Amino acid sequence: MKLSIIGTGYVGLVTGTCFAEVGHHVFCVDNDAAKVKMLQGGGIPIYEPGLEEIVKKNVAAGRLKFTSSTAEGVQESDVIFIAVPTPPQPDGSVDLSYIERVARDIAAAMTSYKIVVDKSTVPVKTGEKVAETIKRYCAAKVEFDVVSNPEFLREGFAVGDLMHPDRVVIGVRSQRPVAAMKEIYTPFQAPIIVTDINSAELIKHAANSFLALKISYINALANICEAAGANVQEVAHGIGLDERIGRRFLNAGIGFGGSCFPKDLSAFIKISEQVGYDFKLLREVQRINADQMERFVKKITDTLWVLKDKKIGVLGLAFKQNTDDVRSSPAIDLCQKLLKDGATLRVHDPKAMAKARPLLPEKGVTYLNDMHAVAEGCDALVVATEWDEFKQLDLARAKKGLTHPILFDGRNLFDPAEMEKLGWIYKSVGR
Numbered sequence: 001m002k003l004s005i006i007g008t009g010y011v012g013l014v015t016g017t018c019f020a021e022v023g024h025h026v027f028c029v030d031n032d033a034a035k036v037k038m039l040q041g042g043g044i045p046i047y048e049p050g051l052e053e054i055v056k057k058n059v060a061a062g063r064l065k066f067t068s069s070t071a072e073g074v075q076e077s078d079v080i081f082i083a084v085p086t087p088p089q090p091d092g093s094v095d096l097s098y099i100e101r102v103a104r105d106i107a108a109a110m111t112s113y114k115i116v117v118d119k120s121t122v123p124v125k126t127g128e129k130v131a132e133t134i135k136r137y138c139a140a141k142v143e144f145d146v147v148s149n150p151e152f153l154r155e156g157f158a159v160g161d162l163m164h165p166d167r168v169v170i171g172v173r174s175q176r177p178v179a180a181m182k183e184i185y186t187p188f189q190a191p192i193i194v195t196d197i198n199s200a201e202l203i204k205h206a207a208n209s210f211l212a213l214k215i216s217y218i219n220a221l222a223n224i225c226e227a228a229g230a231n232v233q234e235v236a237h238g239i240g241l242d243e244r245i246g247r248r249f250l251n252a253g254i255g256f257g258g259s260c261f262p263k264d265l266s267a268f269i270k271i272s273e274q275v276g277y278d279f280k281l282l283r284e285v286q287r288i289n290a291d292q293m294e295r296f297v298k299k300i301t302d303t304l305w306v307l308k309d310k311k312i313g314v315l316g317l318a319f320k321q322n323t324d325d326v327r328s329s330p331a332i333d334l335c336q337k338l339l340k341d342g343a344t345l346r347v348h349d350p351k352a353m354a355k356a357r358p359l360l361p362e363k364g365v366t367y368l369n370d371m372h373a374v375a376e377g378c379d380a381l382v383v384a385t386e387w388d389e390f391k392q393l394d395l396a397r398a399k400k401g402l403t404h405p406i407l408f409d410g411r412n413l414f415d416p417a418e419m420e421k422l423g424w425i426y427k428s429v430g431r
């Protein structure tokens, strides 16, 4: 099929590429001219495992193209996906101005029947507004359908998630666009749920809020484990083997972050408020998450006492492993807190250092390409992101580099008994 994706970011680029990979012809559109130029020149603006190869392959096959013209994308395709940002506003509600802008641009370029699919995460009833907007701004007065098709990919695993989704949700107002949507997704061999638009939009916020809830639940349990002398990983294993609960998203740590969970949670609280329900449970999820970071910082200050003039090595800046995304990263938040208290930092991240630089002050932060160099001359080491390679840290070498063998592990990567045997002062979460 001939498709276009408006917004070529983490979602748009991976979605467009995977659509091309299964044989569709895709135009990826972005209004960031520099990004489009980079993509047209063979560059990839984000780090996502496995993405570069399939972008190159599909560009070479002539199935994947990039443009900064929405009109070109719209005219060249039957189905148009919207994958632009839906950032939070100061009160937690969603800024829908990007969606509205794109709806108007699509409307202006439409000269024949189109299916307009919202893939961005949006509040319930946004589909209605998109349909009203397109109708109002479409001078050619052609027919169209609006569809909600929320995206569930995880950064760091996005290609695999797109190629093998757990499910595909399609929200429609009429049956007309269903066959085309099914044709797009049939090659992915996933269960397809066809529902109404409002339900489809709610599914996305409900799913992300539930996952955030799971993380806050295990973090709250971690605090009980610490106080009671239990091990949260043992508890997570014990409850996670129950199929009704599941082991995933039960890793205690310094809390969730990233471009989705915090904003989607705030949005869902706001959406609930707007329809007359006070979703206090989700406010508590937010509170536990913020508290989790404070508790971790307190662990550091309880041990190091005064942070002024202390040198701290930080492993990890991305919001989670396998990505260069630092948007609302707990690791960045932690760095900022340590810097505010007067510490200087030596930091390393396998992929996210370039994107972290603009978020941290220039003074007081040294970026190192080698994770082993981080410990040199530091008073303590902190693990802030769960990159697998950090588990391979040469602990003897790190210990030699530090002035004192202190490790604060915000992601529970090491074994407490082992660390104690090796002579470390080791503080992790919930163990």
Ligand code: NAD
Pocket: 006, 007, 008, 009, 010, 011, 012, 029, 030, 031, 032, 035, 070, 083, 084, 085, 086, 098, 101, 102, 119, 120, 121, 122, 151, 152, 153, 154, 155, 259, 260
């Ligand atoms: P992003 O910031 O990485 O990408 C958005 C892109 O849209 C940018 O490249 C931007 O330049 C472009 N853009 C903005 N306005 C435009 C316009 N008028 N015309 C053309 N292009 C425009 O964002 P993202 O992470 O891909 O997220 C997009 C949406 O998908 C959001 O609603 C987000 O909540 C949702 N989502 C994100 C993820 C994720 O893991 N990142 C997962 C599922 C859903």
